[in-house]
Amino acid sequence: MTETSATPHVSYVFDGGFALPTMVSVFSLLQHRPKDVEVQFFVTEDVPKMRATVEKLQALFPGAEIKTTVMTLPDTLSRDFIGYPVAGFARLLLPDYLDKRTIYLDGDTWVRDDIGELYDQNLDGRVLGACLDAAFLKLLWRSKRNPKLKHRRLVEMRAVDAIAPSEGYFNAGMMVVDIPALREQGLIEDFTNITRATTFWSDNGLLYHDQSYLNTVFGAHTKRLDPQWNAIWANRSASHKAIPAELRAKFAASQADPAILHMTSKPKPWIKPVLRGGRFVWGQKYRKVLAEFRERVGADAWAQLST
Template sequence: MAENQEINIVFASDDNYIQHAVVAMMSIRCNTSEENKLRFFVLADNIASANQEKAQASFADRNAEVYFIPVDDAPFADFFVSGQLSRTAYFRLKMAELLPPEVTKAIYLDCDLLVLGDIAELWTFNMAGQPLAAVPDYGIMASHKDWPRKQQTLSLRPADSYFNSGVLLVDVAAWRRCGYGQAVLDLAHQEDYQHHDQDALNKVFYGKWVELPLRWNVIPPIWNMFLKILRKKSFRQKALAARRHIAILHYAGGYKPWEYREIPSFNAAYYRYFRETAFRDEVMPRMDKRRRGRSISRQLWRLRIADFWQGILGNEEEK
């Protein structure tokens, strides 16, 4: 793997999520050669100066820098938001105009993930001249309900693919040149899409993106080995391989490790990197006791079943 590279990585965060973004940054730093300089750009929504200082202090003497780019959220005032989708999710669509002009390529990452592989491998991935690289969303593509709906609303064919927008390798220069970000924003604002900006990204970049290996965005349907994925042999083989060699563990959806400390198998790494940051003494938020109790039992059961299928089907694939 080539070293002595300068790698640009973009996050979008508000004050509530900045410590989780910094944990993600720390996971990158700990798994990438320090010969490679990391430049973290945070598209920031009112992040307290004290938290900005903690983020920057976390990487002192680590050949990494954290830059905060304030974003005015007023233009997004009438965009759809929910408990799982804040206005900061739309900030990434402005990255081409917000990033310094010398930045021509970047990796965008959601805040709720860990990078367990060498980010330099993702950075040097061959984009084949396309403006975007992303990981297919098997959770949606394997769904008997969601996939036909995506085909209808986004004019996709059954053989087409649909990507998850939590991990993106971006040709920033092409985005600037072609105005892709604004095109996605306009579409997300005009259309009543199920997955809002993610659907709009898939619509605008139809035929203009290249697939990343599944291990670079392992989402809950993969690490929980949902039955809908196991039923499809082509999905199953790739899902098993990705689960064995996770490069990015993405806590997408409602499951967050800071709310489920009792489940070590997928949370231990989060706390290991958390303790390396300047946020280590912070009190972590937790959900209410009744909801947490039900959720813990359900998630533990899912993981036990997933481990069972990994053992059975993994051995089957190796024969």
């Protein structure tokens, strides 16, 4: 097991289009961990509109260290990814900039607990820590009851398992990445090989881009963590009756009070209210955090960030 430092490190990788939700995510993180934490923004382009907000967050939480790093991207990431931001694949380059354990977070996350516990997770010798994707899990168990079931996620999951069977398809929107362990175990090149990752995606016609690449190549090197640390809309999908009761029970805490709520798909609650059943309440709660964030950073920073 790689020794963790006393100060948790958190990484966000994003472009200008995801600046606003990422700043809200960091605000929520710092509310629960206001000091003794390092937050590093890895941006795939210069994002002037976020500077005032970053300065304000640093002033609001002086006990935290906040850094911004502009990434140099390889030519491979100049390709058209059919609407998928290059920042997704760019997160694979984190070991080029860091040599420590880090928590990677997507910008569409709402942190609701102290991430110190997550950072200190024992990965049992594995190089990544991640959570099962509840939507994929539901489809897996539905397909066991109905072998004729068809769904795009199911096709993806079966393609991944056919290449490298793992302990279950995980969501890459939150990952504990043990970079020293990646180096020690000779896996660093597999993780940072952007050409291989993008080619794997395009050659196999996958929908979930680098996430399915990570599941295929690192599925066996990833410890599945408590689902509270990446609860996709509070993991409502994990309540499906096709899933065995003992497995459903493991998701109960993440549904009632998730440590990290992950707001995947559309609509995004920072753009407009979410009216879809099962997500409405969480969307409304998030928008209260959004309103508090707007008030705390001030009108000028908000005006720049929301352009």
